[in-house]
Amino acid sequence: MPDHDNHFLKTLPVIQREELLSTGRPSLEARKKQLLKLKTILLEHEAALIEALHSDLGKPAFESYSSEIAILLNEIEYVCKHLVKWNRPVRSRHLKLGYVEALKKVRHPYGSILIIGSWNYPVQLSLMPAIGAIAAGNRCVIKPSEHAPATAELLKKIINHAFSLEQLHVVTGDGQTASLLTSAPFDLIFFTGSGKIGKVVAEQAAKQLTPVILELGGKNPCMMDETGYSKGAIREIVWGKFLNAGQTCIAPDTLFVHHSIYEKALNEISASISAFYGDRPQASRDYGRICTDAHFQKMVEFIGQGNVRLGGEHDRNDRFISPTVVTDIKPGSPILEEEIFGPVLPVIPYTDLKTLLASGRLQRDTLTGYIFSKDEHQIQQFKDHMRSPTISVNQVIHHAASPHIAFGGVGRSGYGAYHGKSGFLAFSYEKTEYKTYHYLRFQGKFPPYSDRNMQALKKLRKWLL
Incomplete structure (x- = not known):
């Protein structure tokens, strides 16, 4: 194992989830602070990232900056600008027979997210999902591709130095490491790669009923x-x-x-x-x-x-x-x-x-x-x-x-989407607070039921249900 023993890999999501439970859902300011820290890392290590990308893929500096670093900087800025609006509770009231129902819908983080990146854009495809996950209030573990080793090692060095293990952590390793991680109790798995490996990830996650987002490929x-x-x-x-x-x-x-x-x-x-x-x-x-x-x-x-x-x-x-x-x-x-x-x-x-x-x-x-x-x-x-x-x-x-366009696939090209608001939604779920204010108790809904109650139900169903 290049990084850690099996036990550590298995307990990573538990460590992150327990920290999230103990501290509570992070505030918007805390999330923005983490995203801006990630932006600072990209700016401070720009030259080293470009060098690593050239080592792994022979990438020209212009392509490394435009398609890996710049797109991440733009995403962070866009997310920070709109995060307050996206996170705002959605409230509504509805008049029913005998009561008024009040709804309050809020986005909540899943918990600990596993991100498995791909080798073709090893910086962008490792960190772009993390931006959406952090914006939604999650903790993340990133497993970059072993086929871009220089970039993977650099990401591990700069990310793990700047962030705590409980917040954002990079693990390097091969397919065995990825297999151990996908069998760990993460709350959501995000995978970018081939359809062949995507099926393996989905099958492994299904054993624990872990939701998965798959970004695959196809013959465009x-x-x-x-x-x-x-x-x-x-x-x-x-x-x-x-x-x-x-x-x-x-x-x-x-x-x-x-x-x-x-x-x-x-x-x-x-x-x-x-x-x-x-x-x-x-x-x-x-x-x-x-x-x-x-x-x-x-x-x-x-x-x-x-x-x-x-x-x-x-x-x-x-x-x-x-x-x-x-x-x-x-x-x-x-x-x-x-x-x-x-x-x-x-x-x-x-x-x-x-x-x-x-x-x-x-x-x-x-x-x-x-x-x-x-x-x-x-x-x-x-x-x-x-x-x-x-x-x-x-x-x-x-x-x-x-960031205005959701990026994702359908069918053989995967499922789920991210970028911009879509990323915030992908890495969170809707939690609803339901309250009622009664002005009249409708007794006909309680047993024992009668034909009369059934007739009333048919006439009043839109108000009752």
Whole structure:
């Protein structure tokens, strides 16, 4: 065990829950203070975090700041600004037969929350859920991914130094550590990762009836019809696909292009990749690396499943795979069935949107769906077809940075959502105080019942119940 013995891991949620019970639900000021402490940590250790992210993933400093640090700073500021309003009790009164009922609904924390982060955005996906959990008044244990070891160790160092064990604690370790944690008596588990591991987490949590939020992945389709083409649109798609070397759960997975603009789009994709990363992407300081050897091998296999239109170069020692475009893929190939999660972009022509949607070639329950079009009818067709919680029109990726938009999946892409107010709601439950003020006692509701009472009930049910 890299960090602690089994007993300690099992008792972590008990320690945090007992502290919460003894001190009571933290005040709004206490929660804001904790969030602002987290903000200070991010600012003070910005350079070290960027260095760790480069060590693990070869991330450019710009991407590390924009997609990991900046998004967390913005989230903290947004949550602190709106927390008082979100936490305000909701009161209402309702006139009933013989009495007035008064309701007071307040959000309460679950208790001790386990957060299991992912390796592709190891800072953001470890700390973003913690922001919502702390805002709701919870205690947290964070288990970062072992596949981003430099970042995980740095998070453990800076978080555990600044926060008490009872408030916020980082535990490092491998899958065995994660298994021990998911079998501990946490009050809620938040997991980001693959569907395969997500099922294991959900099964383990179900044994203790522990609620779970799963943020998984999927093959996010990206459509471009004959009205949606422009050089700017292609640049957005190329940027979103190859950001973080394609290792983004909301990246455009596969690009479907209308046949009338197919060659023009392919040529512009090549031009955009060259403009972004030069003729030798391996030498570009703005292009990342594949996280693990196993994932590298998977990308190499994907490349071999179609004709390489652009790229295809790879270096195992550097975990480098160039931005790659593949075409003419055989039906049934794994690259068409599995989430790619890397810098390989299949580009597939189509002739009619309705026929394509009916073919079953698009996964409907992805985290998001993208369409580039000026045709409102086709946009509506696509929106009606997809089950994804978010549909992005003429843009990729940006929606995930907004605290105004709930981030989460449906079906195979997970369940539950967070970011902004959605995070505050996800990590709390509604507690209702119910009071009645009687002005008349309706005796007909008490036994012994009679036919007369039944007739009265049918006439007065809206007032009685």
